[in-house]
Amino acid sequence: MNELVALIGGLGLLLPMLAGLALLLYLVPIPLWIAAWASGAYVGLMTLIGMRLRRVPPTTVVTARISAVKAGLEISINDLEAHFLAGGNVVRVVNAMISADKANIPLPFKRAAAIDLAGRNVLEAVQMSVLPKVIETPKIAAVAKDGIQLIAVCRVTVRTNIDRLVGGAGEETIIARVGEGMVSTIGSAVSHKHVLENPDHISKHVLSKGLDSGTAYEILSIDIADVDVGQNIGAKLQIDQANADKQIAQAKAEERRAMAVALEQEMRARVVEAEAEVPRAMAEAFRQGNMGIMDYYRMKNLQADTSMRDEIAGTDDKGGGSTT
Numbered sequence: 001m002n003e004l005v006a007l008i009g010g011l012g013l014l015l016p017m018l019a020g021l022a023l024l025l026y027l028v029p030i031p032l033w034i035a036a037w038a039s040g041a042y043v044g045l046m047t048l049i050g051m052r053l054r055r056v057p058p059t060t061v062v063t064a065r066i067s068a069v070k071a072g073l074e075i076s077i078n079d080l081e082a083h084f085l086a087g088g089n090v091v092r093v094v095n096a097m098i099s100a101d102k103a104n105i106p107l108p109f110k111r112a113a114a115i116d117l118a119g120r121n122v123l124e125a126v127q128m129s130v131l132p133k134v135i136e137t138p139k140i141a142a143v144a145k146d147g148i149q150l151i152a153v154c155r156v157t158v159r160t161n162i163d164r165l166v167g168g169a170g171e172e173t174i175i176a177r178v179g180e181g182m183v184s185t186i187g188s189a190v191s192h193k194h195v196l197e198n199p200d201h202i203s204k205h206v207l208s209k210g211l212d213s214g215t216a217y218e219i220l221s222i223d224i225a226d227v228d229v230g231q232n233i234g235a236k237l238q239i240d241q242a243n244a245d246k247q248i249a250q251a252k253a254e255e256r257r258a259m260a261v262a263l264e265q266e267m268r269a270r271v272v273e274a275e276a277e278v279p280r281a282m283a284e285a286f287r288q289g290n291m292g293i294m295d296y297y298r299m300k301n302l303q304a305d306t307s308m309r310d311e312i313a314g315t316d317d318k319g320g321g322s323t324t
Contacts, residue, residue, distance in 0.1 A: 032048065032058055032059060032062050033045055033048060035062070035066065036062050036065070036066060039066045039069060039070065040069055040070075041062070041065045041066045041068075041069040041070075043058075043062055043065070043077055047077060048062075051081065054081075054085070056081050056084055056085065057084075060084070060090055060091065061077065061080045061081055061084060061090055062077075063091070064080055064090045064091050064093075064094040065077055065080055065094075067094055067095070067098065068094050068097065068098065071097075071098040071101060071102075072101070073094075073097055073098065073101060075094065075097075075109055079109055079113075080094075083113045083116070083117075086113075086117060087117065088113055088116045088117050089116055092116060092121070092122060092123050093109070093112045093113055093116050093122060095123050096112055096116075096122040096123040096125070096126045097109065097112050099123065099126045099127065099130070100112075100126045100129075100162075103126070103129070103130045105126065105129055105130075105162065106162075107126065107162060111162070111166075114166050115162075115165050115166055118165075118166050118167075120165060120166075120216075122165075125160040125162065125165055125216075126160070126162075128158075128159055128160040129159050129160045129162060132157050132158060132159040132220055133157070133158055133159070134155050134156070134157050134158075135155070135156045135157075135158060135171055135174060135175065136153065136154075136155050136156075136225065137153060137154050137155075137156065137175050137178055137179055137182075138153070138175075138179075139151050139152070139153055140152050140153070140154075140179045140182050140183060141230060142182060142183040142185075142186035142187055143186070143187060143233045143234075144186055144187065144189045144190070144191060144192040144194075144195060145187070145188075145189060145190050145191070146190070146191045146192060146234065147232060147233050147234015147235060147237070148191075148192035148229060148230075148232055148233070148234070149229070149230030149231045149232070149233045150186050150192055150195055150196075150227055150228070150229060150230060151227070151228045151229075151230050152182055152186070152199075152202065152224060152226065152227045152228075153224075153225045153226045153227075154178060154182065154202070154203065154206075154222055154223060154224050154225055155222075155223050155225050156174060156175075156178055156219060156221075156222050157219070157220040157221045157222075157223070158171075158174060158212070158217040158218060158219055158220065159217065159218050159220060160216060160217060160218075161212075161215075161216055161217060161218045164214070164215065164216050165216045168214065168215050168216030168217075169214055169215040169216065170215070170216060171217070173214075173215055174211065174212065174215055174217055174219070177209075177211040178206060178211060178222060181205070181206035181209055181211060182202055182206060185201070185202045185205045185206060186202065192229065195227065196227060196229075199224040199227055200224070202224055203221075203222040203223055203224055206222050207219065207221070207222045282296070
């Protein structure tokens with residue numbers, strides 16, 4: 001019984017000691033301190049403990065400092081810690097500085113940190129400064145002065161301009177400016193054949209405009225990859241204009257026809273109105289004695305004779321039409 005109590009008491013003392021030792025090793029990363037000291041990138045134990053308390057991973061910061069020191073770069077541990085607390089990627093910044101130093105590209109820590117905090121990949125930017133990138137524009141359609149449409153695609157070779165990386169425009173601006181330059185160059189050509197024969201004139205003219213101004217890149221070359229002949233826009237516009245003129249003429253002719261029909265109906269109405277006045281005039285002539293009864297009968301006979309002749313003539317026309 002006494003042995004069991006002693007064993008429980010020993011475990012009770014051992015567990016707090018183990019917990020304290022684990023906490024001590026967590027707060028004071030001895031292996032990391034030894035690695036930094038052995039690499040020539042010494043970091044004090046109190047600094048490592050302060051990183052733990054400030055919730056900065058010592059492994060990330062110290063490893064980045066060791067890499068920088070081994071590459072011959074002197075970056076203070078406070079700068080690396082401050083950059084991490086600002087939301088930056090410490091490892092990527094250090095790797096970018098090492099790559100820039102090996103390529104003889106001046107890149108101080110403040111500039112690299114600013115580029116990283118601006119949301120750009122500073123390591124990719126340095127790599128693009130060493131190995132230029134080729135950007136292919138989408139198909140760009142433009143119309144020469146002779147009305148023929150040309151569809152061109154070009155490849156733009158760019159490299160990163162470290163000095164303008166913060167605040168400089170991106171690839172979209174380069175593509176938009178190159179497209180605008182191609183459209184203006186093709187549009188100023190007298191004939192599409194001239195463009196097809198000398199496509200390098202497009203690249204030379206566009207390259208001379210300094211399209212990389214205000215961007216994060218430097219344009220090295222602009223090469224025309226493909227030029228295709230599209231539609232005859234001039235002829236199409238002329239056809240559309242002719243159809244529009246035709247419709248306008250038809251509308252005006254329809255307007256004139258409608259006015260003529262309206263005028264004809266108006267004249268017929270006047271005739272009917274005048275015919276309606278005939279009986280009234282005859283009655284007035286009877287009252288005044290200007291017209292006798294025999295005159296009236298002669299007029300009625302003349303009307304009956306005219307009506308009979310019209311009916312006979314109409315019958316003959318119908319019969320003649322049926323026989324033929």
